[in-house]
Amino acid sequence: MSARSDVVDWALECYHDLDFGVVHGWLEEESGRTAAGYLPVYAPREIIHACGMLPVGIYGGGDQLEIIRGDAFYQSYICHLPRSVVELAQSGRLDFLSAMLFPSTCDVIRNLSGMWQLLFPEQYVRYLDLPHQRNTELGGAFWERELRTLLKDLGEVSGRTATEEDLKRSIGVYREVRHLILELYRVRREEPWLVPTEELYLLMRAAEVVPPETFLEQGRAYLEAVHAEPGRRRDNSRVVIVGAFCEQPPLGLIKTIERAGCYIVDDDFLVGNRLLEQDVPTDGDPVRALADTFIRHASKTSILYEPDPAGKRHLMAERVAAAGADGVIFAAPSFCDPALLDRPMLRAGAEAEGIPCIAFKYSENSGQFQQFREQAGTFSDAIKLWGGT
């Protein structure tokens, strides 16, 4: 076993464990510890961490969970994630959570927050209404007030009121996490044969359920190992994956795309972990700093309002240029309103710039990958041999 495979195996175990063994392990290490769950896409983990709680990303059961009870809560034309989360909760797998946060990703997740309050009255449940007015006077002031309320409430839930210093320390920890994630993405972008997306993705998933300090340790060990055990460069095309920010694709789909000859050099998987494009300052009021960084430096995604009508049309060209990519694969979950409503605009913008694109839909429990293999394989060939036409 190599250092690299040790880390990947650890991450894979975290990924497969629908009973959240690592979270239970952390909770049992010390009495009185508590955990707060959050749904995709963005939740201020610094606030949760500052209150002594473990932030736990809840992404459903993927392709490992049969949905029985969850289907009773949603119509057939709703995406898979919420029914899968309900299934996890109804089976008792999320009983360890003391709080649950529902960011305003879409109306389905908003409605789930209401259901949660009825289903689990003993849990602290909060709908996080992310501000769409991107100015400090309105959106900034609103978000700052929301964060202060959340900080106070979670302090009461955990029994540990966060001080200003606690929050600054947590901001510092998550700054390191974000730097490490960006470094992993940089290496993957520059030398994708060193960091297969499958492995990077597993690390990102592990980061959603383990303490940030553990992720920093494992992520740094991985980064060191990839340089010690360089993989083989292949003649693949380079693609950006867009639209997979909420309900996550099955691991098999990510593997299929890369096996078919496409290096994924940028993506929006689990984008909440790097939504803030700038460091949160730790001088001054940390709550205000957190709110202000969100308002000023949140990356452009489908979950946030874009006031400039032309903004999203140029987004793909910017991302493709930044990643040195050859094309875009629009991969969105079936029935995902934010991703699918943005897709025509993003795609039109990309194609207007001559960027080759393909598009498909998936579910977190998609089990057949042949059609994706065929699409990605022919896309890669078209890019390599015909410039994408």
Place this chain on the structure above:
Amino acid sequence: MTITAGIDVGSGAVKAVVISADGEDHRILSSTASRIRRRDIRSVVEEVFTTAAAGAEIETIDYVATTGEGEDVPFATGHFYGMTTHARGGLFLEPEARAVLDVGALHSRAVLMNEQGKVLSYKMTSQCASGSGQFLENIARYLGVSQAEIGELSLAADDPEKVSSICAVLAETDVINMVSRGISTENILRGIHESMALRFARLLRSIGASGAVLVTGGLASDAGLLAAIQDALDEDDRVAGTLRVAGHPLSIFAGAIGAAIWGAFRYEKTDLGGAAWKATTPTTQASSSAT
């Protein structure tokens, strides 16, 4: 001059070629194929590649290209999708061809291409195995004939017996009934060929093929099947006289040849950091030379 290898990992056999490329001048230096049977695919790939490399008597290979199920071949430089490689390989073997019919062990597909080998359209057989080489191989085994004999026996048929073209299970039952009824092996095989040919004719029609069609894949050397396909096309009023079915002694290598040619194209276009394989380098260590 660029030296490249193409490895086509099929579901029934692995095929490899080594070619030299000088601009648009491509020459096959060696070719090797081996049935997988129940062996570990990785060892079959290594064996076939090593044999092809040795047969080519070259020192280095600049680009190792895989196709088919060969995505995970560890020493490959790049992978190309099966349709892309069969189209290019088909064009190399039959420059007049504007369509290929790839008949493999598990699937069959018709591919329409232009004069540069660019895929314009394609259609595959559905999941049912009765349009595949594996089905024909099973039937041959029941009848006690070798694969090499199938074509000649089929051509000698005088009263072909109709076989179900819908389902492999039903077709196998048909064959058992025919044997018990005393139908000759020649007529059974021709009946199966005709049944498969009807499917292939539909595929070719659906992609709008015209002119020469090269049959590639594992059944490309089956003269009985080629004759049955030509007959099926000639008897179809919609395409009669517009399609000429062609074969080639190296048709089974079309995918590997196409991969090798595209590999040469990519090698000349892209800086991949040197040779992919050297004569003294075992395939398992070939990776170090290209990183």
